[in-house]
Amino acid sequence: MSENTFYLTTPIYYVNDVPxxxxxxxxxxxxxxxRFRRLQGRRVHFLTGTDEHGQKVARSAEAQxxxxxxxxxxxxxxxxxxxxxxDISNDDFIxxxxxxxxxxxxxxxxxxxxxxxxxxGSYEGLYCIGCEAFKVPEELxxxxxxxxxxxxxxxxxxxxxFRLSEYAGRLIELYxxxxxxxxxxxxxxxxxGKVKAGLDDLSISRVSFDWGIPIPWDPKHVIYVWVDALQxxxxxxxxxxxxxxFRRIWPADIHFVGKDILxxxxxxxxxxxxxxxxxxxxxxxxxxxxQVGGEKMxxxxxxGISPHDLIETFSSDGYRYFFMREVSFxxxxxFSWEGMAARYNSDLANDFxxxxxxxxxxxxxxxxxxxxxxxxxHELGPFERDLRAVQRRAFEDMTRAIDDxxxxxxxxxxxxxxxxxNAYVEEVAPWALAxxxxxxxxxxxxxxxxxxxxxxxxxxxxxxxxxxxxxxWSRVGASGSVHxxxxxxxxxxxxxxxxxxVRAGPPLFPRxxx
Ligand code: MSP
Numbered sequence: 001m002s003e004n005t006f007y008l009t010t011p012i013y014y015v016n017d018v019p020x021x022x023x024x025x026x027x028x029x030x031x032x033x034x035r036f037r038r039l040q041g042r043r044v045h046f047l048t049g050t051d052e053h054g055q056k057v058a059r060s061a062e063a064q065x066x067x068x069x070x071x072x073x074x075x076x077x078x079x080x081x082x083x084x085x086x087d088i089s090n091d092d093f094i095x096x097x098x099x100x101x102x103x104x105x106x107x108x109x110x111x112x113x114x115x116x117x118x119x120x121g122s123y124e125g126l127y128c129i130g131c132e133a134f135k136v137p138e139e140l141x142x143x144x145x146x147x148x149x150x151x152x153x154x155x156x157x158x159x160x161x162f163r164l165s166e167y168a169g170r171l172i173e174l175y176x177x178x179x180x181x182x183x184x185x186x187x188x189x190x191x192x193g194k195v196k197a198g199l200d201d202l203s204i205s206r207v208s209f210d211w212g213i214p215i216p217w218d219p220k221h222v223i224y225v226w227v228d229a230l231q232x233x234x235x236x237x238x239x240x241x242x243x244x245x246f247r248r249i250w251p252a253d254i255h256f257v258g259k260d261i262l263x264x265x266x267x268x269x270x271x272x273x274x275x276x277x278x279x280x281x282x283x284x285x286x287x288x289x290x291q292v293g294g295e296k297m298x299x300x301x302x303x304g305i306s307p308h309d310l311i312e313t314f315s316s317d318g319y320r321y322f323f324m325r326e327v328s329f330x331x332x333x334x335f336s337w338e339g340m341a342a343r344y345n346s347d348l349a350n351d352f353x354x355x356x357x358x359x360x361x362x363x364x365x366x367x368x369x370x371x372x373x374x375x376x377x378h379e380l381g382p383f384e385r386d387l388r389a390v391q392r393r394a395f396e397d398m399t400r401a402i403d404d405x406x407x408x409x410x411x412x413x414x415x416x417x418x419x420x421x422n423a424y425v426e427e428v429a430p431w432a433l434a435x436x437x438x439x440x441x442x443x444x445x446x447x448x449x450x451x452x453x454x455x456x457x458x459x460x461x462x463x464x465x466x467x468x469x470x471x472x473w474s475r476v477g478a479s480g481s482v483h484x485x486x487x488x489x490x491x492x493x494x495x496x497x498x499x500x501x502v503r504a505g506p507p508l509f510p511r512x513x514x
Contacts, residue, residue, distance in 0.1 A: 008034055008041040008254045009457060011261060012051040012232050012453045013093065013225040014132075015071075016060040020079045020297055021323075021335060022258070022290050024086060024307045029287060029321050030327065031088045034404050035463035036410075038089075041486040045249050047236050048083065049094035050076055054225030055129045058211040068211045072097060082307050086316050087466050094236040096213075096228055099143045104240035105231050106216045108163045108276070109204070109223060112162065117275045123159045123203050126152035131260075132225050134203065147260060160221060162207040167200045167271035174270060180283050182266045183405060184330040187259065187286045191266045200270060202227075234278070254405075262286040266273060282448050285405050288332035290323075310340070315511065317465035318344045321411070324464060329407040341512045348465070348509035351418045352457070358425060359450040363503040366434045369502040371451055371477050372444035374494050383427050388447060388493055390420040391456055396447050398460060414460045421453045451476050453495045458482050459490055468508045 010030045011022050027048055034046040051057075052072045061071035076095060083090065094101060112118050125134040128150025134155075143152050150371035174181055175192045205221035206212065212222030231239075238245030257265050261499055265284045272279055291297070297304050310319050322340050325347065327333025363369055375384070390512030397413035430450075433443040454476045462469040462482045473482035 004043055005045050005249050006034075006037045007045045007047070007237065007249050007252045007253055008037075009233050009256065010098065011050040011255075011257050012049040012229055013053075014056055015052055015079065016056045017049045018075065019082045019307060020304050021292070021307060021310075022297060024319075025290055025323055025327075026080060026256050026287065027083060027088055027256060028086060028323055031090075031252075031295050032320070032324055032407060032463050033084070033254065033402060033405075034468065035089055035483070039459070039462060039483075039485060039487050041488060044091065045237070046090045047092045047094060047198050047233070048081060048088070048090045049092075049232055049236065050096065050231045051095045051225070051232075052076075052095055053212040053228055054224070055209055055211070056132055056225075058209060058329070059129065068452045069097065070094050080251050086319060092236050094232050096232060101232060101235040101354060102213050102243055105213050105223060105228055106271075107240045108231055108234075109215050109227070111276055112272070113217065115275065117163050118160050118204065119163070121161045121201075121203075122157070123161075123491040124154070124156040125203075127155045128152040133264075147440075155206075155208070157207050159203040159207075160218075161201040161213060162227070162272070162275070163206045164202040164268065164271050165199045167274055168195055171195050171199075171267060171270060175266075175282070178186060181280075182268075183283055183285045184260070187262055187266075187330075191262065194263075195267060199267070226264050226268065227272070228458075229266060230272065233269075233281070239278075251279040252325065254283045254285055255281050257284060257286050259286045259288060272309075283405075285330075287329055287396040288327070291332065293336050294334055305335070311457045314340060314344055315509070317468045318348060318509065320466075321348060321464055325411045327408065329405060337476055338493075338514065340386055341514045344509065345417075345511055345514075347415060348468075349507065349511040351415060351422065352461070352468075353509040354509050355418060355421050355425070355457075356454055356472055356475070356505065356508050358423075359447070359454055360502055362430050362434075363447050363451060363502040366430065366443060367447060367502075371498050371502060372448050373498045375445045375448055378414060379441070383424055384445070384449050387420055387424050387453065391417050391453065391493070395456075395460060395487075396419075411464060414464075416455070417453070417460070418457065421450065421457070424453075425450065448496070448498075451502060452493060455496045456491060456493070459485060459487065471505070471508060475505055477501050477503075 007029055010026050024470060034044050038044045061068040064071055128135050128145040128148060130145055130150055135145060135152050172195055177187055182191050204224045205215050206228045207221050210222055212225060213228050215221040215223060234250060237249040255265055264479050270280050292305060322343050326343055394413045394417035398410045401410035401413060428446040430443055430446055433439040454472055457477050458469045458473040470482050
């Protein structure tokens with residue numbers, strides 16, 4: 001693991017079309033982890049970008065009557081818009097058509113060539129443009145690619161090959177000795193089984209079209225789009241362009257990918273790195289696939305929903321929370337409007353939103369919105385002690401879950417504290433204390449505990465619902481932005497400064513009428 005920088009990546013997306021829910025899923029997950037690590041005080045480098053070469057993109061351009069470059073320049077903003085709308089906090093965005101990528105890719109393959117890892121051969125195979133990959137007949141269903149529903153094309157040409165087959169032994173050893181290299185575990189077993197069955201050399205160039213990076217010593221060939229694309233993880237980190245940055249950033253701590261592209265990341269990518277004696281990423285995490293209403297997303301069936309449609313209704317916070325909480329990370333999941341509205345209303349509008357609005361409005365009503373003095377130890381009863389203990393445990397559980405990339409579990413842990421907060425309100429009934437003679441200090445103590453709970457909740461929810469968290473942070477009178485905090489210091493109980501001004505406001509998560 002790189003010591004200084006926590007480096008995490010999403011796949012770079014094909015710009016043959018605009019983003020859908022599946023693409024946004026990978027990116028939101030990576031953003032959740034990136035924001036959490038920053039709050040832990042880690043120096044984070046979070047990379048995403050676009051995969052712009054290859055036949056799939058070239059054909060989309062052609063269908064629009066545009067050159068591939070005109071097309072990609074036009075469509076890339078449609079992707080960055082969605083990332084902005086989802087509050088994605090990437091530190092860099094790489095396009096594979098940038099010079100900072102293309103040049104180092106050429107030197108990477110030249111080094112492979114110099115080391116005798118590449119040879120010229122001829123190939124005949126079935127190529128699926130949807131996958132941008134050759135398929136063996138056993139992978140097809142009724143002659144079609146099961147992922148894309150199209151018949152692969154017969155390709156027969158002279159290609160350069162990478163000696164992938166020579167790496168099987170080292171890869172097997174890698175999976176066996178390092179259980180975190182491919183996660184989650186069932187995926188690791190799958191990859192291990194397939195590699196044990198044997199590896200073929202990999203065709204890494206094409207001559208029948210030219211939308212790609214030329215092979216430097218034989219420019220009528222362009223580099224196979226996957227070999228070009230995988231290298232974004234090192235070129236964006238400074239490989240062959242900025243030695244110091246590369247040393248600081250590489251290797252990656254996590255490559256987030258969908259299960260459909262695990263093979264490229266867990267087999268081809270480490271073999272390419274091994275061939276140049278470059279350090280390997282620590283973890284490749286393959287998540288499951290999303291469906292819409294139980295079906296594969298497809299434009300023709302109206303299941304190809306744009307993230308914008310959901311953000312309009314549920315806000316970016318609601319969007320981020322729903323997909324991370326509802327789908328068990330690593331497994332397949334389903335989106336439906338009803339399911340999303342139900343989850344949003346119960347967890348965000350009711351549990352979290354109501355707690356925030358009850359506590360801030362009672363503080364305004366009973367204390368003129370001024371944060372009271374911190375309770376002394378002797379002022380704490382069993383309810384307060386339990387509230388604090390639940391918060392500590394919730395944060396420990398959250399941290400452990402994120403370390404294990406059990407992202408939904410991390411949110412369940414945070415919500416155990418949300419629920420405890422709501423239960424505490426019922427137990428201490430501030431509205432009754434407000435009417436009771438001689439109970440003023442007790443009222444202050446319970447409202448301090450509750451305001452402090454909200455401050456801690458703002459910190460704990462900052463990685464998943466960054467807007468609401470920052471708003472809550474300022475409503476309870478904390479200073480600065482929640483996103484500039486570091487957990488170790490900020491999470492100590494009692495951080496909320498007495499005398500600060502509390503504000504009530506509109507619901508953080510307005511209820512959705514179904
Ligand atoms: N360009 C390649 C990746 C190169 S990375 C060096 C690619 N692009 S993609 O745009 O087709 O897909 C990118 C990501 O979106 C993949 O991780 C894929 O798994 C994910 N998803 C696409 N559809 C999905 C769902 N329906 N559900 C969840 N994720 C899905 O592959």
